[in-house]
Amino acid sequence: MCGIVGYIGKEQAAPILLEGLSRLEYRGYDSAGVAVFDGMSGTLAVHKAKGRLQVLSDQLHGGADLNSTAGVGHTRWATHGAPSDVNSHPQVSRSGRIAVVHNGIIENYAELKTFLLAQGVPFTSETDTEVVAQLIEYFYEGDLLAAVGRALRRIQGAYALGILCADCPDQIVAVRKDSPLILGYGEGCSFIASDVTAILRHTRRVGYMEDGELAVLTREGIQCYDHLMQPVRKDAVTIDWEIDAAEKGGYEHFMFKEIMEQPEALRRCLSPRIRQGEVVFEDFALSEEYLAAMNRIYIVACGSSYHVGMVGKYHLERLTRKPVEVALGSEFRYMDPIVDEHTLVIVISQSGETLDTMAALREARRLGGHILSIVNVVGSSIARESDQVLYTWAGPEIAVATTKAYTTQLALLSLLALWMGNRLGTVSQEEYRRAAAAFLELPGKMEEVLSRRDGIQYLASQYFNHDSIFFIGRNLDYALGLEGSLKLKEISYIHSEAYASGELKHGTISLIEEGTLVVALGTYEALFAKAMSNIVEVKARGASVLALTTQGRREEMAQTADAVMTIPDLHQLLLPCLGVVPLQLFAYYVALMRGCDIDKPRNLAKSVTVE
Ligand code: M6R
Numbered sequence: 001m002c003g004i005v006g007y008i009g010k011e012q013a014a015p016i017l018l019e020g021l022s023r024l025e026y027r028g029y030d031s032a033g034v035a036v037f038d039g040m041s042g043t044l045a046v047h048k049a050k051g052r053l054q055v056l057s058d059q060l061h062g063g064a065d066l067n068s069t070a071g072v073g074h075t076r077w078a079t080h081g082a083p084s085d086v087n088s089h090p091q092v093s094r095s096g097r098i099a100v101v102h103n104g105i106i107e108n109y110a111e112l113k114t115f116l117l118a119q120g121v122p123f124t125s126e127t128d129t130e131v132v133a134q135l136i137e138y139f140y141e142g143d144l145l146a147a148v149g150r151a152l153r154r155i156q157g158a159y160a161l162g163i164l165c166a167d168c169p170d171q172i173v174a175v176r177k178d179s180p181l182i183l184g185y186g187e188g189c190s191f192i193a194s195d196v197t198a199i200l201r202h203t204r205r206v207g208y209m210e211d212g213e214l215a216v217l218t219r220e221g222i223q224c225y226d227h228l229m230q231p232v233r234k235d236a237v238t239i240d241w242e243i244d245a246a247e248k249g250g251y252e253h254f255m256f257k258e259i260m261e262q263p264e265a266l267r268r269c270l271s272p273r274i275r276q277g278e279v280v281f282e283d284f285a286l287s288e289e290y291l292a293a294m295n296r297i298y299i300v301a302c303g304s305s306y307h308v309g310m311v312g313k314y315h316l317e318r319l320t321r322k323p324v325e326v327a328l329g330s331e332f333r334y335m336d337p338i339v340d341e342h343t344l345v346i347v348i349s350q351s352g353e354t355l356d357t358m359a360a361l362r363e364a365r366r367l368g369g370h371i372l373s374i375v376n377v378v379g380s381s382i383a384r385e386s387d388q389v390l391y392t393w394a395g396p397e398i399a400v401a402t403t404k405a406y407t408t409q410l411a412l413l414s415l416l417a418l419w420m421g422n423r424l425g426t427v428s429q430e431e432y433r434r435a436a437a438a439f440l441e442l443p444g445k446m447e448e449v450l451s452r453r454d455g456i457q458y459l460a461s462q463y464f465n466h467d468s469i470f471f472i473g474r475n476l477d478y479a480l481g482l483e484g485s486l487k488l489k490e491i492s493y494i495h496s497e498a499y500a501s502g503e504l505k506h507g508t509i510s511l512i513e514e515g516t517l518v519v520a521l522g523t524y525e526a527l528f529a530k531a532m533s534n535i536v537e538v539k540a541r542g543a544s545v546l547a548l549t550t551q552g553r554r555e556e557m558a559q560t561a562d563a564v565m566t567i568p569d570l571h572q573l574l575l576p577c578l579g580v581v582p583l584q585l586f587a588y589y590v591a592l593m594r595g596c597d598i599d600k601p602r603n604l605a606k607s608v609t610v611e
Contacts, residue, residue, distance in 0.1 A: 002077050002089075002103040002609075003027050004181065005198045006162040006172050008070035008217050009189025014063030017073035020191075020198035021053055023246065026254065026398040027195065028605030029075035030083035032056045034063075035090040035099035036071030037169045044099050044166050048088035069219075070172060072162040072192075074101035077605050080109065081126030090164070091130040093137035094121055097166040100136070102129040103194055103609060104158035104179035112154060132161065144168050145216060148175060149229055152214075158355065158609070160209075162192050172217040176209040179609050180353050180381055183207040183215055183222050185236050190217040195607075196239055197246045197396060205236040208379045237379065246396040253598045255399035255491070259584050260450060263443035265394040265404040266411055266577075270439050273412075277436055279419040284372065284388040286344070291423050293342050297322055298369070300360040301348035302329040302608070304402045304486060305409060308348055308374075310479035311576045312413040319421030329356035330611070332363060339367035347373040348413070350397060350405035351607035352380020359611070361385060374412055376405050390416065399599045400606050401491050403584050406483065407446075410577045415439060418573065438571035442578065445568045449581045456582055459546060459563055460589030464492075466517045470508070471498040472538070473521030474530055480576045481521050484583030491601050492591040501534035514542035519583075522549045522557060523567065523575045535560050548582055550575070 003024030007016045017034045033048030033056065045066055049056040053075065060066060074089035081087035090099040106112070109128035112135060117123070121134050135154060140147040144165045158178035165173075174181055174192045184191030184199040184206050191199040192215070196206055209215060212227035224232045251257035273280055297316055299309035309326040316324045327335060339345065345364040349357045352375040361382060365371055373386035376394050383389045392408035418435050421427030427435075463469075469488060471481035481498035489496040499508050501520075512518065518538045522531030528549075535545050539560065547561035550569045557564050565582040567575065591598050 002194070003029065003075040003198065004072065004101050004103055004160060004162050004192060004194040006072040006174065006192035006217065007189065008170070008172050009186060009219055010069055011189070012063065012066070013068050013071040014060060014066035016202070017071055018053070018057050018060070018063045019201070020193060021073045021075050023197040024075055024195055025053055026400065026599060026606055027075070027077070028400060028600060029077050031076045031085070031088035032074065033076070033088045033090050034060070034066070034071055034073040035092070035164055036066050036068035037164065037166070038068060039169065042166060044092065044096060044164055046090055046092055046099055048085050048090070050083050050085050050088065070164070070169065072099065072101045072164055072172060079105055080128040087125045087127050089129055091125060091127055091133045093133040095137060098133050098137045098140065099164045100129055100133040101162040102132060103160040105611070106131055106155055106159065107157035108155070132159070136163065140165070142167070144171070144173055145214065145225075145229070148173050148214065160194055170218055174209065174215040174217060176213055177211050178355065178358070181209045183209060183217070183234070185222065188219055190219070190222050192217065197243070200239060200243045200246070204239045206239060207234040207236050208384065241395060246398055253399065253588075255401055255403060255588055255598050258397055258399055258403045259581070259588065261395065262404045262407050262581065263446045263450070265408050266443045266446065268393045268395075269408040270411055270415065270442065273415060274436055274439055277433055279415055279422065279436055281390070281419060284390060288423060290370070291420060294322055294344050295340070295342040296338070297324045298337065298339065298343060298345045298364065299324065299326045299348065300329055300332050300345060300357060300364065302354050302356055304406045304483055305348040305350060305357070307479060307483040307486065308406060308409045308413055309346070310482060311410055311476060312346070312417065314476055314479065315414050315417040315573060316420070319417045319427050320424055321426045327360065329354060329360045332360035337364070337367065339364050339369040341368045341370070343369040345369040345371050346413070347371060347382055347386060348409055349373065349382050350376045350402055350409070352377045352382040353607045353609055354382070355609050355611055358382055358385070374409050376408070398606070400601055400604045401487055401587070407577050407580060411439065411442065411574070414573050414577065435571050435573050438574055441570060442574050445570050445578055446581055448568050449578060453585050456565060456585040457589045459565065460586055460593060462563070463517055463546065464590045464593040466494060469494055469496045469517045469519060470512070471496065471519045471521065472501040472504065472534060474501050474524065474527045476524045476572070476576050477521035477527070477531065480523070480579050480583070481519070483580055484519060484521070484587070487584055487587040488590060490604060491587055491598050492594055492596055493602070494590065501531065504534065504537065509537070509541065512538050512541040512543050516543045518543040518545050520545050520547045520561060521579065522547055522553065523579045525550070525572060528553060532556075532560060548579060
């Protein structure tokens with residue numbers, strides 16, 4: 001999605017803005033632009049270009065052409081109006097004296113545009129953002145903050161805004177509502193950014209803007225205001241991870257680096273939470289009374305995080321004997337969900353900014369549910385709006401296709417299920433101890449899978465030119481198939497679907513013909529025989545079967561499937577976490593062989609902050 005960077009200080013702004021924007025490229029975008037104060041002429045210099053950031057950077061010689069110490073930059077992911085130079089941000093007012101960069105959507109832009117057109121204000125772009133620039137100018141009478149405040153009272157929707165005014169060369173105004181914006185505190189300089197990676201090279205001290213807040217950035221510091229324009233104090237927090245963690249470090253793709261980082265991410269996530277054979281959550285607690293009275297659990301998430309929830313449902317129901325529903329963030333609000341004060345709502349999000357998931361969280365809170373989130377990005381909106389947070393500590397994830405965030409979310413949700421089962425007394429002590437010990441074995445077993453990646457690369461070379469691939473499995477393997485299929489389709493653009501194996505004969509099997517590739521998942525020991533019979537069914541209709549199973553079942557599987565990938569034997573609770581790794585690698589190598597843009601697949605964004 002769109003990215004924002006703003007800088008005001010003593011150094012030349014444009015190179016800082018362009019470098020910051022390059023750190024946001026991973027979010028997905030289709031055009032880029034910057035606006036800076038031109039001190040000589042007292043105007044704003046605005047430069048925009050459709051396409052890669054490099055196009056803009058080349059035009060500006062890396063920013064060297066723009067002699068200014070304050071400005072804002074933007075990478076745009078088109079919503080209103082096609083990707084083009086004119087629709088790129090910054091958008092400027094009719095006089096060119098107000099420039100705005102914007103993430104989010106102005107819902108009532110058409111109504112505001114009609115109003116402004118009636119006042120004789122001409123428009124040049126198709127964007128909703130231009131309305132913001134024009135409206136601020138409409139209200140501007142020499143006080144930028146006051147004009148922004150008046151404009152905001154008319155604007156509905158979600159927005160993070162960075163605003164420049166040619167009359168105020170010593171300030172940038174920032175605003176946030178339902179779209180993340182971070183403040184950066186430097187020595188003699190201040191920053192805004194939609195993601196901390198954009199400014200981490202310059203400062204580690206950041207502040208998180210709350211919904212409805214405004215900020216005035218100067219070289220001397222940052223003053224925040226609430227929606228009533230009352231000054232608010234904001235404490236800076238220090239980011240404790242290194243910028244290298246968000247760099248490729250010699251790998252060809254972020255996705256591959258992040259796949260390889262999974263054992264380490266899992267150690268970070270799990271080791272502090274398992275001590276002397278006990279599951280210990282220092283970061284949160286749910287009392288025994290609360291757990292006993294809990295009437296149901298909702299898991300709410302989107303995309304891969306939703307797939308984590310699908311696996312989690314099986315684990316939670318088995319271990320806690322409480323009913324669990326998994327809902328898509330985008331559907332939850334419209335389901336008339338049954339939530340009250342005895343309902344635990346587990347919200348899962350890597351970014352902590354997914355708008356649909358956030359909207360579901362707010363609906364669940366309105367209905368009285370207790371919100372526990374599983375989030376990777378510390379200080380993100382979902383984390384801050386939850387009653388309790390479990391952080392995955394996976395480190396920054398840059399590739400659009402999630403890998404290490406998925407496995408850490410899944411491991412953490414599985415650990416939570418075990419912990420709850422133990423507290424509720426619905427899991428035997430024997431199973432509790434055995435499973436707790438298995439969590440500590442998981443990273444090492446995953447290293448084994450990764451060390452055998454050449455075999456998966458070979459299989460990818462055999463199958464990469466298929467047009468359509470089916471993933472089948474039952475129960476945990478079905479949930480795993482959903483993620484394997486999404487991983488493959490999002491980065492390789494191969495049409496792929498996941499089905500619960502038992503459903504095939506109710507329709508889908510008519511699509512199976514000579515040579516169709518079926519990835520059959522058979523890691524769930526209890527249903528291994530069923531998995532085998534479904535494999536036989538598709539083979540009888542001409543399918544080629546690439547199977548995934550445990551090492552213990554390899555020989556048996558090899559007698560029927562055309563090719564077999566294996567994972568080490570481990571406690572059932574953790575097999576989906578391990579089983580996803582060959583599927584991630586398969587998707588990666590297939591996409592590599594098809595020449596796809598692996599880290600930034602077409603049309604996709606890392607963090608989806610629009611509905
Ligand atoms: O940041 P979130 O976990 O809330 O993101 C949810 C989905 O957008 C995300 O998992 C998406 O499906 C990924 N591209 C999958 O690889």
